[in-house]
Amino acid sequence: MSSVPSPALAHLLSHAERRLGLRMTAVLAEENCSVEQWRVLSVIADGKGHPMTEIADQVLMPAPSLTKLVDRMVADNLVYRRPDRADRRRVLLHLTARGRALHQRTAHRLLADQTRLLDAIDDQGDLVRLLARLTAALDGEPSAVLAE
Numbered sequence: 001m002s003s004v005p006s007p008a009l010a011h012l013l014s015h016a017e018r019r020l021g022l023r024m025t026a027v028l029a030e031e032n033c034s035v036e037q038w039r040v041l042s043v044i045a046d047g048k049g050h051p052m053t054e055i056a057d058q059v060l061m062p063a064p065s066l067t068k069l070v071d072r073m074v075a076d077n078l079v080y081r082r083p084d085r086a087d088r089r090r091v092l093l094h095l096t097a098r099g100r101a102l103h104q105r106t107a108h109r110l111l112a113d114q115t116r117l118l119d120a121i122d123d124q125g126d127l128v129r130l131l132a133r134l135t136a137a138l139d140g141e142p143s144a145v146l147a148e
Helices: 009-029 035-044 052-059 063-075 097-120 126-138 142-146
Strands: 079-083 091-095
Touching (some): 009 035, 009 097, 035 052, 035 079, 035 091, 035 097, 052 091
Antiparallel strands (some): 079 091
C-alpha cells in the first residue's frame, strides 16, 4: 500500500461525513432531536457541568450559534445553566432529567445504527482508530502518526 495519500482522501472523507450526518439526522429525528442538540447533550452528559466555551469547541459551533441553540434547549427543558461554584463569573451547562432521558434514548439508537453500519463493512475497530490517528496527525500531534 502506498504511503502517499490519495488526492481523493478529502473528497471521500467529506462524502462519508455528509452521508453519516444525514443518517444521524434521520435517527435523531425519530426523537425530535437535531444533530447539534445531540452533540451538546453528549458533551454535558457526564454530569460535571461545562462552560459554553468548552462546549462550543467540542461541538464545532461558533459561540453565538451555540448560545441560540442552548437558549432553545433551556426553553425545551433539556438543559439548565448554573453559576460555577469555583468561579461565579462562569456559567456551566447541565442536563435536566428530560435532557438525560433524551440523551439515553438517542445514544441507544445511534449506537445501534453505528453497530449496523460498522458490521456492514466488517470493521473490527480499525476505522475509528485510524480516523482518530488521522485527526491527531492533522492537529500536529506527531506521536499519533508514530503510534502503533
